[in-house]
Amino acid sequence: MYLETLDRSSDLGNEPLNATRSLTTDFVFLTQAVSSSFVTENCIDVLRTANQLIGKDKYSWSNHVGVPSKETNSLCGPHQTFILVGGTHEPWLMTPDQLSRIKPAIRSAARVGIIGAGVFVLLSAGVLKTQRAAIHPQFKFSARESGYLADFHSGTTCHHKTLSSAISSVAAINMLVELIGAHEGGYTENALREHLGLTAPAEKTQSKQHWRYKRLAEGNRAVCEALDIMLDHLEDTLTVGQVSHIMGVSARRLERSFGDKLGRSPLYVYRDLRLERAHALLEQTALPISEISLACGFSTTALLAKWYRQKFGALPADTRKAAFIGKYEA
Template sequence: MDILIILTPNFNIAATMGFIDPFRAANYLDGDAIFHWHFASLDGGPVPASNGASMLTDPLADHDRKFDLVLVSSSWTPERQFNAAMFSALRRHAHRGSVMGGLDTGAFLLAKAGLLKDAKATVHYEHIDAMIELFPDTEVTEDLFVFDGKRISCCGGGAAVDFALHILRQACDDRLANMAARYVFQQNLRPEGAQQNPGMIEPLGRAAPALVRDAIKLMEQHLEDPLTISDISDQLGVSPRRLDRHFEKSIGKGPATYYRDIRLDRARGLVTQTDMPLATVAVAAGFNSQAHFSKSYKSRFGLAPRDDRVQGRIPFEYRAWPMHRKVGRHDTP
């Protein structure tokens, strides 16, 4: 199996290496080079990763031939890679019949190249809202990874290992996939359809009470047209006071503050990942007043939306502002 991995500046190197390692393990364990991979970028040379490391690549033009899989590994600011040469290369590979994949935000480039029309895809959850707004003809999901015929995608992070093991399993068999999974210490292979944020159990094993989970679900369903805390309490059959106590105990902030914060988090994705007018972003996050939106945004993220549109497109390690400022429990939503 011949794999071409196209890197863009500020790609996630951990996800990219996580994707490759099961194939390396399979080659070693099988005693044969079943899988071959090549790293390329538009111009070749070293490509910086989001953590400050870099990786040497070949010019993309040097690999203008048929591959079984072409995977775009992108993370921060995928829109900066929107250019004719990249799209032309991606379309050529697709025309040759290659499976086209995206890792982390790689699906943005595939969609912009016109390769995800009426297809299903996923990206890192931080970029989901932007993907939905920019590409309405793509079915965007919050799955860890998606296999939709010759169009596949993965949200990145540790899910890249699961993603690769499913590809390995399809290309070879369960025996080799199991051996490779054991070799890289992937003890449980997450299935297709597994969610990025399943919501039931926290990674360290603690779970929020059912009441809090149900309240959060209602909040997430009403980001653009927010409910009052009294409305949420009524729907759940509890008093606002009881709901507040449960939120404070399990999350460390009241429901009003939590609700405001997730609306602002949605807004930040749209501010930093799209060129939507800020007034439109405010409405999408449930704020009727632009001034109130800007003030709340600056309180949470440390800078105004207009400034974050520039700063937020810089990888976090190089940013001058913290991603989230600490706020008090009594801040008004």
């Protein structure tokens, strides 16, 4: 048991390395039945959104519906999180033979998560007695009769030692967000909640690229303020001198701050934000490419195409065509 608690009052980032060993980036989902697959897909969507925010495929996953037909030691390894995805309508009951097939995964996983009826799998396997867990009200009496000895956690999610639990499909989303937040920090967790619609979005709408740069800035006032100004002026592109003038700092100081925190020049970052906006407009609207160029601060379509191809490896027209073909096929 490597992790004692995921209580947000404790700063996991400052704990010794061995205190966070159970926080993994690779998840294995075992789903009770096809009817519960939507719960798993919701959890996977959290991981997928986290990858998009971070800007790389950091989190990975696999999914299995039903117990494997034969015992396997490769279902879940010591560097993976094993999530038992159950429903909330009936207990998840397994035969002794089925239990024997998944016990190796439960034993070897860095962390085990249970959702809804998944609690009964651990109870049947004899590995959940005194650890605190969040259990659906409908299952509390049955869980107690099945040998659960600890006090029931009062919340909808719980993280105790190397066990994470959620009472339902909705709570499961929060459980995944909390795990990612413990791994990535509160700034990422809050942004993830906004993107998933779990909390009201901030007054200023942030693009993913804008958020990534702010995360790298680590609260640096000059960089964060400049990023906000750039986001507000994607159409009427400002010079570095104009941005620094609005801020009341020198252009040299701004260049130095961006280099120290982001490893990029202000012009590079500004163009990156404009290209991201262009990409979104190409995929999500029917605006002519010429209008998109102007709306994103590029004086000509040729200039947009030059920088767009360098960033995305394709021309704006290719992105537009793929977006519309996808719509027609759907």
